[in-house]
Amino acid sequence: MGPVLAGVLQLLALIAALALAYVPLGNYMARVYSSDKHWRVEKWIYKGIGANPDTEMRWPAYLRGVLAFSAVSVVFLYLLQRLQGHLPGSLSFKAIDPDQAFNTAASFVTNTNWQSYYGEQAMGHVVQTAGLAVQNFVSAAVGIAVAVALVRGFARSRTGELGNFWSDLVRGVTRILLPLSVVAAIVLVACGAIQNFSGIHEVGQFMGGHQQWNGGAVASQEAIKEVGTNGGGYFNANSAHPFENPTPFTNLFEIFLLLVIPFALTRTFGIMVGSLKQGYAILATMATIWVGFIALMMWTEFAHHGPALQIAGGAMEGKETRIGVGASSIFAVSTTLTSTGAVDSFHSSFTGLGGGITMLGMQLGEIAPGGTGSGLYGMLIMAIIAVFIAGLMVGRTPEYLGKKIGTREIKFAACYILITPALVLIFTAAAMALPTPGNSMTNSGAHGFSEILYAYSSAANNNGSAFAGLNADTQWFNTTLGLAMVLGRFLPMVFVLALAGSLAEQKPVPATAGTLRTEKPLFTGLLVGAILIITGLTYFPALALGPLAEGLAS
Secondary structure (H helix, E strand, O other): OOHHHHHHHHHHHHHHHHHHHHHHHHHHHHHHHHOOOOOHHHHHHHHHHOOOOOOOOEHHHHHHHHHHHHHHHHHHHHHHHHOHHHOOOOOOOOOOOHHHHHHHHHHHHOOOOOOOOOHHHHOOHHHHHHHHHHHHHHHHHHHHHHHHHHHHHHHOOOOOEOOOHHHHHHHHHHHHHHHHHHHHHHHHHHOOOOOOOOOEEEEEEEOOEEEEEEOOOHHHHHHHHHHOOOOOOOOOOHHHOOOOOOOHHHHHHHHHHHHHHHHHHHHHHHHHHOOHHHHHHHHHHHHHHHHHHHHHHHHHHHOOOOHHHHHHOOOOOOEOOOOHHHHHHHHHHHHHHOOOOOOOEOHHHOOHHHHHHHHHHHHOOOOOOOOOOHHHHHHHHHHHHHHHHHHHHHOOOOEEOOEEOOHHHHHHHHHHHHHHHHHHHHHHHHHHHOOOHHHHEOOOHHHHHHHHHHHHHHHHOOOOOOOOOEOOOOHHHHHHHHHHHHHHHHHHHHHHHHHHHHHHHOOOOOOOOOOOOOOOHHHHHHHHHHHHHHHHHHHHHHHHHOHHHHHHHO
């Protein structure tokens, strides 16, 4: 079997698995966020944190809950790292430096999971499990909660109430993320991923020195890392490390895990707004972009320019031989089109155009299918923009799901789509203009610029993957990337929740002959076009200086 056919077959198997999980998981999540009953363990949690789960919240109160919980999480994780040297199970690792501790705390709380450290050489068992793994759960649950709040804004009328943040947060962890992660961890352990609390072991000689590995609760963290679209690896090599991702099957399984919730949330959306067809339209948009990006990536990585690539069967440099070009291409596209950031290959080693595809996937806003929750609310914002554009074409007040998209709503949507590009481009420009940040680049020219652009695209879009050529463990990058993560996560949430509150207050508008049918393929095509055009206009000059210049020159 040739490598191209193998890659295509793996893609088809992945699509089949996602299709099988779509209906049951989407239906289940709709029931989770629509039920008025609480599990006993959930009642204990509510009592412990002093929250009343039955109190409805308007958007300012919901936002305060999101920000307060996240702020406490940042402080807790920061202190845990700073006190690591005094904690049991630290494996004799010292406390994390202040700038790196801030960067890591911001990273995991914002669901970014950018890592400027070697996990196996910096973090002990307590920080990994009680700190990083816990944030993998709750940061993902926060994203789903905000998405559900926006869906309720479409579904409800004549009320500003969006549900209860604490109830949505707890249910996301106890009823969705935790059960899925337990099953996934068992599968990973059965396939060879490690799960222990062993210390550091010397395993042999390497380049004239001693090679050492430490164990850890790797499989359990790997499970939630993918299920919650987090991406932070136990080891520096991330999912390219055989302890995290031992076989081609686990590689495909991990891709399935990072895609299954974001895709299934489109059905949850359809059920909650009372129209499955609307959910299918959003699903079709996401799937079109995802499959299209994978096809482009495989084409660039399998292109046989020169004898080396012909012998290897594609661009194999930087990729694991046990995984291959096809599976690495699927993983790279899936992890950058979601907010996962996990990698099974070094994106810096991809072809010039291949690296540009991973970058563009993040710059789309990670909405195809996007992160857990963040992908859905990002796509719904783009749907509002597309409806507005269609309204301008025909001279009609735009409507979406029975709600008028007026001046207030379009301002919220516009602010949402402008925040992240502003952060990416401003920070990139500053890093290139100042003398010190440039010293962190491994390469010069177009590829070196791509390293910087990729880093800030990853941080501001809360992805977390790295181009693998940039030394980001400096005070400049730890601080500015940390700020980009925090601002890129929570400023958009402000406008999402404000938009949700505005929509929930409206009276539904009955459909007429002039209403745009947003469940039809025509709207799907309009939405795909709007996403690509808006992103292209925003980022094309920067991409032309980096991956496009490199790709066209090769």
